[in-house]
Amino acid sequence: SQTIHQWPATLVQPVGSPLSLECTVEGTSNPNLYWYRQAAGRGLQLLFYSVGIGQISSEVPQNLSASRPQDRQFILSSKKLLLSDSGFYLCAWTPGWPYEQYFGPGTRLTVT
Amino acid sequence: DQQVKQNSPSLSVQEGRISILNCDYTNSMFDYFLWYKKYPAEGPTFLISISSIKDKNEDGRFTVFLNKSAKHLSLHIVPSQPGDSAVYFCAAKRGTSGSRLTFGEGTQLTVNP
Incomplete structure (x- = not known):
């Protein structure tokens, strides 16, 4: 059966720090x-999607980026939160x- | 432009009664619709879906109705149980959008014992 993992589960980061979610x-x-x-209090906003390795489409322009270095790995990043x-x-x-x-368990990010 | 709208942010029903969650959409190119259930601090889980060629799909206590002329779909839960208390999202897929989904804002359902 298929399983999807996300980490970390929670993250507290200061403004201006980098981000990497896997x-x-x-x-x-x-x-x-x-x-x-x-x-x-809001709905689900699509940020990025990928149909294959190295293929990333962005839905919303912002300071986030995504990468897909392997077939089953998807990374969300930011240089400055x-x-x-x-x-x-x-x-x-x-x-x-x-x-x-099918969704993963999610990561709660708090930028302070 | 919010193409999928859930106008009721919350709904409260008694255990054993019917819960009806509503969803409206504006894009006539949507051809597939889904409902998801989400508990706090968890990812959404898929509940039920319906293709635009149908007007009803049933799975146990859950039934989804689609009214294409009104661009409206609804999720019926009968009978409602306290464990059904969660946020419910409707989502839609455009025929030309691959597998991308557009989600509504969600409705918080509370089922009171």
């Missing part, structure tokens, strides 16, 4: 991968069909 998927190959953010980057970050995957996306 997501890995087990039990499947060539998944479509996604990074979402849920700000407090802003207060507005605080939120709950979720990684998700789908085989493409069916269309259901």
